[in-house]
Amino acid sequence: MARVDVVEEPFLLEAFLPYQLSVAANRISRLFARRYSREFGLSIAEWRVMAVVGRFGAITASVVCERTEMDKVKVSRAASGLLAAGLLAQAPDPADGRARLLRLSPRGQEVHRAIVARARLLAGELAAGMDAVELAALQGALARLAAHAGVLEAADGEGEAPAPPEP
Amino acid sequence: MARVDVVEEPFLLEAFLPYQLSVAANRISRLFARRYSREFGLSIAEWRVMAVVGRFGAITASVVCERTEMDKVKVSRAASGLLAAGLLAQAPDPADGRARLLRLSPRGQEVHRAIVARARLLAGELAAGMDAVELAALQGALARLAAHAGVLEAADGEGEAPAPPEP
């Protein structure tokens, strides 16, 4: 009789989801970074801060962190760049002396409008050749993946510090 | 009569495809990097090199670049790390004096098997809660996005040097 094939099939890197995701995200990110840097002189981090400040009005850096999924250091640096460029203004937070409220300056508002328009255009370009259903499915899948990865990551990190000794 | 709403709806960062993609990819990449670093002491770049060398046998660094979508500097560093760790071996390429052929060392082969098994497990974990159809749709969409972004990027870069003057 023929030998049953115990031969495992080769591992295809290009069919491995984390790899595919990384390649797609990197390419799009690069494309995106190039355009925004060329047209507005903004980095992606700065761009994201503009987007959430434009949407939520006066908010603190820590809220920006939550809404952009960025680290506080990154937000801090992006904000100081935008302040220097005159696109943001900051004011002390009456409710908390440690915090500062960020908002768009008048020029920032103009730039924000342009930025959003450009983003919509880019999103359209990317989605070209995808119908609405497919796009929604993709976005849903990405959201679930991100959430799932978040859970796995948290579960992973948990066991790392094996019960710190009582002080 | 009621004012027609010219009010454009706010820009939702969390519904913007490049952002979603970036968040999902970053989380998964971090998760992945942590596990491989902990279990095998490998970076993602090293991991990718192991994967393609394991699959294709003796290949040159430049081919590894193509198959991993990584820059040659990154491949060079990953390869030297793996050589130092004794997971790869290199031999001069008889067909080209500049190139070196990379292949797995005996220990590299063992590690490769473990790595692949682990990757399959992780892929399964990530895909949990997604049926085969959905997964295939996601992968297809990612592939098309990556390809599309590649085209846009190339088209973008093109116009940058506006026809260099003849020398």
Added chain:
DNA sequence: TGCCATCCGTTGCAATGGAAACTATCGCCC
């Protein structure tokens, strides 16, 4: 009230990543 754990945001530092320069080799065309 006075103290302490906690939190906001910035800064310093080490690791990472990519662009460009460099060395060695190739292959082609004259």
Added chain:
DNA sequence: GGGCGATAGTTTCCATTGCAACGGATGGCA
């Protein structure tokens, strides 16, 4: 067959990134 542009891979340099430590401020609780 000799020279020259192109290619393989490494090294060098600088920008970006993230972690950890910090100074300033808060709020709850004794």
